[in-house]
Amino acid sequence: MPAAPSDFSPQQGKGSPSVRPGAPALSPTRTLSLHARLAARDEQALAELIEVVTPWLLGMAQALLSDPDEAEEVVQEAFTIVWNRIGQVPNEPRGLLAWVLRTARNRAIDRLRSRKRRLWKFAHLVATGMDGEPFAEAEEPNEAGAPGWHVHQTVHAALEALPREQRVVVRLAYFHGLTHSRIAERLGIPVGTVKTRLRLAFDKLRHALAPIKDWIV
Amino acid sequence: MTAHDWYLKNRVGFATRSLEEREEAIFADHVSRCEECRVAVAELERDLAWLPMGVASVAPRPGLTRSIMERVLRRPRTRWWQWAVSFAAAASLLLAVGVWTETRREISALRRALDVRQGRLITIEDSLSPILGAERVLQKTIKGQGSEGGVLIFYDQDTQRWNVVAQDLPPARTGEGYQLWFVTSRGLLPGPELRANGSRPTLLTVRPPAPFGDTIGAALVVGPVGSDRPRGVELARFKLSARTRRRKTGAASPGDSAGPESALLVLWNRSD
Incomplete structure (x- = not known):
């Protein structure tokens, strides 16, 4: 029986990068323990989860909503859902964190849609000309000890490795919440081209991220 | 091209929620019935689970963790109008009970007074009956x-x-x-x-x-x-x-x- 990984040693997936700076804040053992404690209504477990995941949820929500206050509300809603529906969260090492990320993103997109803010968002992006920007630089090495830093570095690298035209549509679709038709309108290309670029980009991302899909933050 | 090809081409869009709302609803309905697409979408979601972490993290403002904890753990906040409705309902109920009780009390008092007066009237009638029945x-x-x-x-x-x-x-x-x-x-x-x-x-x-x-x-x-x-x-x-x-x-x-x-x-x- 293999020994359980320590709390600060990332789970090595097959084909994972040989060099992964930093160390994860959560081990599979600790993540499963968090899940069990949350299910047992342990408020301290909730505080630990918030501490680890909130910076990433805020980054994603602010990118989607362009509103720090609303991003905080989305994060709070996501944790409320997790707390109230912990029984639905997959009880596997990466299940809890992935579930929180997906829940928060879905809440943010729901807000965009329900408030019909896509038009505003689109106008905002046009006004600021952000669609051509590269992704933000990966965080500095002094952040290496932060939970999730190594995952961020890997994802960031995978995104930067995409051809520019694919990276742009991924950025607009996934990180700014625009629909295919809006992206096509913004970039002046057919919707079919947007879909093709997205499909190709996500195929590459799946391959690039496959080594870390079982990682822990 | 078959009808299912459209779903094949839009799996990624559905998994990443970049379809139009109308398309997303159609796809969701399809996924509920198509095992192949359901499994494929689940795999996509799993493979791209860490993709949201591609953006830079944002340091929480001081006190945010505590604020989130309080809001998550406390009971659902009641809106002012819910209080108002509850208060109005309670007040109406109290008023109705009060009116009902007071009315019932007044009715009981009136009934007792009526019984007393009817008793007196019967007594008087009984007393006067010999007088009224007398010839002189x-x-x-x-x-x-x-x-x-x-x-x-x-x-x-x-x-x-x-x-x-x-x-x-x-x-x-x-x-x-x-x-x-x-x-x-x-x-x-x-x-x-x-x-x-x-x-x-x-x-x-x-x-x-x-x-x-x-x-x-x-x-x-x-x-x-x-x-x-x-x-x-x-x-x-x-x-x-x-x-x-x-x-x-x-x-x-x-x-x-x-x-x-x-x-x-x-x-x-x-x-x-």
Whole structure:
């Protein structure tokens, strides 16, 4: 029986990068323990989860909503859902964190849609000309000890490795919440081209991220 | 190209939520029925689970963790209008209960008062029934020594009794009193003394001396009490009609030959 990984040693997936700076804040053992404690209504477990995941949820929500206050509300809603529906969260090492990320993103997109803010968002992006920007630089090495830093570095690298035209549509679709038709309108290309670029980009991302899909933050 | 090809081409869009809302609804409906697409979408979501972390993290503002904890753990916040509705409902309920209770209390009080008054009315009607049924009623005002009272004298054929109602009679002199005398064919026979000088009406009901057929009337005399003959002042005299006398004679029975009986009753309290 293999020994359980320590709390600060990332789970090595097959084909994972040989060099992964930093160390994860959560081990599979600790993540499963968090899940069990949350299910047992342990408020301290909730505080630990918030501490680890909130910076990433805020980054994603602010990118989607362009509103720090609303991003905080989305994060709070996501944790409320997790707390109230912990029984639905997959009880596997990466299940809890992935579930929180997906829940928060879905809440943010729901807000965009329900408030019909896509038009505003689109106008905002046009006004600021952000669609051509590269992704933000990966965080500095002094952040290496932060939970999730190594995952961020890997994802960031995978995104930067995409051809520019694919990276742009991924950025607009996934990180700014625009629909295919809006992206096509913004970039002046057919919707079919947007879909093709997205499909190709996500195929590459799946391959690039496959080594870390079982990682822990 | 088959219809399913559209779903194949849009799996990534559905998994990453970049489809139009209408397309997303169509795809969601399809996924609920298509196992192949459901598995494929689940794999996409799993492979791209860490993709949201491609953006830079944002340091939470001080106190955010505590704020999130408080908001997650506390009970759902009630909006002001929910309080208002609840308060209005509670107030309405209290008001309704109050009105209902007060109304019920008033109804009960009114019902009790009505019962009391109906009881009194029945008593009065019962008391007055002999008077109302009498063939004749003698009413006499009696004055003396600065006061004024009165008597009613009548004969009840049903009970075959003489009845005297007196109220506020002037006090008799020392050694004297009010006395009822029966008028018979043999002269006046003594009846009971009438002690009724208070403010309350009193009823004296008395059976006449035997034989009944001899009694043809009654008289109220004020004077010395206890003598065989009236020696005072006759205040009132009541005589039966000839028809009543005939009827009274025929109704006489041997069992009624006992001596005079009398009773003094308080009819009603004036303070009412």
